[in-house]
Amino acid sequence: MKDLDLAIELLKKGDVVAAPTETVYGLFADSTNDLAIQKVYRVKGRPSCNPLISHVSSVDMAKCIADFSDKALEIAKYFWEINKAPLTLVLKNKSEKISKFVTAGLDTIAIRCPSHPISFELIERFGGPLAAPSANTSTSVSPTSFEMVQKDIGTKIPLTLDGGCCNIGIESTILDLTKDPSYVILRPGGVSKETIESFLGKKVLTASEANITGISAPGMMKKHYSPSIPVRLNAAFPIDNEAFIAFGKTDVSCDFNLSHNGDLNEAAKNLFSALKKFDIPEKYSGIAIMPIPNFEIGVGINDRLTRAAAKN
Numbered sequence: 001m002k003d004l005d006l007a008i009e010l011l012k013k014g015d016v017v018a019a020p021t022e023t024v025y026g027l028f029a030d031s032t033n034d035l036a037i038q039k040v041y042r043v044k045g046r047p048s049c050n051p052l053i054s055h056v057s058s059v060d061m062a063k064c065i066a067d068f069s070d071k072a073l074e075i076a077k078y079f080w081e082i083n084k085a086p087l088t089l090v091l092k093n094k095s096e097k098i099s100k101f102v103t104a105g106l107d108t109i110a111i112r113c114p115s116h117p118i119s120f121e122l123i124e125r126f127g128g129p130l131a132a133p134s135a136n137t138s139t140s141v142s143p144t145s146f147e148m149v150q151k152d153i154g155t156k157i158p159l160t161l162d163g164g165c166c167n168i169g170i171e172s173t174i175l176d177l178t179k180d181p182s183y184v185i186l187r188p189g190g191v192s193k194e195t196i197e198s199f200l201g202k203k204v205l206t207a208s209e210a211n212i213t214g215i216s217a218p219g220m221m222k223k224h225y226s227p228s229i230p231v232r233l234n235a236a237f238p239i240d241n242e243a244f245i246a247f248g249k250t251d252v253s254c255d256f257n258l259s260h261n262g263d264l265n266e267a268a269k270n271l272f273s274a275l276k277k278f279d280i281p282e283k284y285s286g287i288a289i290m291p292i293p294n295f296e297i298g299v300g301i302n303d304r305l306t307r308a309a310a311k312n
């Protein structure tokens with residue numbers, strides 16, 4: 001693939017490239033290159049205190065940059081290699097080479113192994129970890145298609161690889177393995193708490209159950225994923241000029257249904273493009289959304305919606 005050759009060339013030169021993952025599009029740069037990583041923050045307008053996830057193409061590549069206990073190794077092999085699941089693991093950073101801008105100065109590092117063939121091949125051929133936040137301007141909606149990247153940061157970067165629409169549609173689940181005695185889900189996402197607990201055979205905590213706030217999860221800002229018009233949650237019907245987004249069967253006429261069958265995976269896949277599509281201040285006074293069941297990937301959907309609806 002010609003574009004992939006160009007992407008590798010750009011990354012080797014210390015430039016940035018947007019590419020699809022199975023969750024959302026990411027803005028990739030060499031995790032070991034300070035200038036490249038600083039460029040990522042600049043393009044996104046992201047505060048430098050918010051660390052980035054390093055993406056690897058194998059457990060072996062991850063072992064070069066983080067300390068893995070036997071249990072951590074078992075988790076990585078199961079979720080990354082066998083299940084191809086969007087799980088980010090937070091581990092102790094052990095590499096001197098990783099840019100301090102990637103970890104925002106923390107002694108831990110977030111790592112995941114994307115299953116999308118384009119980002120996977122990008123990392124594999126680059127031959128080392130690539131840091132990537134979602135490929136959007138900081139605090140706005142994460143892109144789940146090539147077109148969404150183009151409309152947002154497209155003109156500020158040299159290349160976006162086109163991989164169509166992302167299958168999962170919300171970001172990876174972040175599981176912190178450095179917290180004792182229980183592992184902690186810092187961000188709900190593409191892999192559910194239920195799936196993680198069933199593999200581990202024990203409970204994991206949510207960030208609020210573990211009393212984790214800004215300090216160990218600097219990026220978990222309340223306002224995020226925000227359209228420019230107000231978002232109203234748990235709506236039964238639209239008020240005034242709101243765009244109405246439904247979920248499942250309803251008699252109320254809607255502008256879009258996240259999933260007619262009430263399928264949470266389909267709803268996650270459609271979520272960000274729907275928020276973007278109806279973000280038209282000239283036409284709508286806001287976006288009203290029906291309740292989404294709060295289990296499995298629905299927890300990740302509700303997390304994004306709560307942040308989208310936050311006032312600050």
Ligand code: TXA
Pocket residue numbers: 021023024025026027050051052053086088090103106108109110112132133134135170171172173174186187216217218219220
């Ligand atoms: O699905 C995803 O995870 C996407 C794709 C592109 O891989 N990436 C993504 O990155 O969502 P971003 O930058 O939008 O979110 C990364 C989150 C931030 O909330 C950040 O605070 C957290 O990961 N994070 C990164 N390193 C961390 C660390 N060492 N400890 C705790 N949280 C960390």
Ligand code: MG
Pocket residue numbers: 133134142
């Ligand atoms: Mg993001």
